[in-house]
Amino acid sequence: MYRMLAIEGIILLLSLLVGGGRSYGTSVSRRGCLRQVTASVVGVSFGGWIGAEDSMAAESVGEAIRQSMSNVPGYGQADIVYPDYFEGKWKLVRTQFPINAQEDPRIYDYEVRFVRKEFGVVADRGFNEANRYMAINNDSSFVRQKSWDVSNPNVLTLSFRDGTSKEMKVTRRSTELSGNASSLNDWGLSSSEFLRVSDVGNNGIPIISTIHILSKWKPGTDQNTIEGIELEYDEGNLGDPMSFASPQGGAGGPQKSKLKSRLRMTRLS
Numbered sequence: 341m342y343r344m345l346a347i348e349g350i351i352l353l354l355s356l357l358v359g360g361g362r363s364y365g366t367s368v369s370r371r372g373c374l375r376q377v378t379a380s381v382v383g384v385s386f387g388g389w390i391g392a393e394d395s396m397a398a399e400s401v402g403e404a405i406r407q408s409m410s411n412v413p414g415y416g417q418a419d420i421v422y423p424d425y426f427e428g429k430w431k432l433v434r435t436q437f438p439i440n441a442q443e444d445p446r447i448y449d450y451e452v453r454f455v456r457k458e459f460g461v462v463a464d465r466g467f468n469e470a471n472r473y474m475a476i477n478n479d480s481s482f483v484r485q486k487s488w489d490v491s492n493p494n495v496l497t498l499s500f501r502d503g504t505s506k507e508m509k510v511t512r513r514s515t516e517l518s519g520n521a522s523s524l525n526d527w528g529l530s531s532s533e534f535l536r537v538s539d540v541g542n543n544g545i546p547i548i549s550t551i552h553i554l555s556k557w558k559p560g561t562d563q564n565t566i567e568g569i570e571l572e573y574d575e576g577n578l579g580d581p582m583s584f585a586s587p588q589g590g591a592g593g594p595q596k597s598k599l600k601s602r603l604r605m606t607r608l609s
Contacts, residue, residue: 417513417514417515418459418493419457419462419463419493419494420462420463420513420515420529420531420533421459421460421461421462421515421517421521422454422460422461422462422463422529422557423461423517423521423522423523423527423529424460424461424521424522425523425524425527425559425566426454426461426566427454427455427456427461428453428454428607428608428609429451429452429453429607429608429609430451430452430453430454430566430605430606430607430608431449431450431451431452431605431606431608432449432450432451432452432468432603432604432605433447433448433449433603433604433605433606434447434448434449434450434472434475434601434602434603435447435601435602435603435604436448436599436600436601437599437600437601437602438599439597439598439599448472448475448476449475450471450472450474450475451467451471451608452464452467452468452471452605453467453468455490457490457491460521462490462493464488464490465488465493465496466486466487466488466496467486469486469488469496469498469508470483470486470498473498473500479501481501482500482501483498483499483500483501484499484500484501485498485499486498486499493510494509494510494511495507495508495509495510496508496509502542503542504539504540504541504542505539505540506537506538506539506540507537507538507540508535508536508537508551509535509536509537509538510533510534510535511534511535511536512533512534513531513532513533513534514531514532515529515530515531515532516529516530516531517529524559524563525559525563526559527558527559528556528557528558529555529556529557529558530554530555530556530557531553531554531555531556532552532553532554532555533552533553534550534551534552534575535550535551535552535553536548536549536550537549537550537551548577549574549575549576549577550574550575550576550577551572551573551574551575552572552573552575553570553571553572553573554570554571554572554573555568555569555570555571556568556569556570557603560604560605564606564607565604565605565606565607566604566605567602567603567604567605568602568603568604568605569600569601569602569603570600570601570603571598571599571600572598572599572600572601573596573597573598574596574597574598575596576596
């Protein structure tokens with residue numbers, strides 16, 4: 341009973357801090373919110389032994405925390421929410437233009453899918469990124485394992501057949517949806533995400549970098565197509581003290597490298 345009261349207290353606290361706080365003109369600081377949320381979570385964690393019901397409750401609380409914290413200044417949305425029309429499976433053709441303008445563009449095609457969550461349609465990042473890397477390497481078994489959860493979409497880990505691995509963690513995002521999200525042809529979506537990427541080689545040493553991805557989507561030429569453009573900036577490690585890579589980008593650093601891709605999706609289901 342005490343654990344349930346504590347759980348309800350967390351949800352109430354978050355709603356007051358993030359939602360209700362604005363109604364009464366209260367300023368919500370990231371530090372203050374985290375301090376109070378942490379204290380409440382500790383109260384739940386040490387309220388007694390953890391059983392099956394507690395695990396389910398903890399998962400629900402974790403989801404509530406993620407959704408509520410997405411409204412705290414500086415944290416951004418819980419995920420990119422796409423127009424309803426995106427839901428389903430698509431064939432994506434990616435035409436990637438290299439940094440060196442003298443080289444020919446590379447074209448990859450692979451399946452992607454978008455799934456519905458309680459707050460809208462989101463990308464299945466694990467499925468999409470795994471298929472992307474298998475297409476890039478022209479090897480359907482290149483990705484040995486993927487770890488991603490739609491309820492915690494900001495962390496994705498891929499393990500590859502050659503023994504290397506990659507972790508991608510979204511640290512900041514913003515989105516802008518124009519028009520009608522339920523329409524087939526009256527919408528536009530722009531997004532910006534910063535990712536902290538850890539590439540672990542066969543020597544076990546991680547190379548840390550920061551990637552900034554800008555995307556823009558619009559309706560295609562018919563009801564079964566969607567077109568987009570994506571810019572990917574390599575910000576280097578931005579002075580990350582945990583990185584073994586030489587610094588790139590950031591203030592006073594070399595010019596950031598950039599990849600540009602044109603995207604076209606055709607509906608499969």
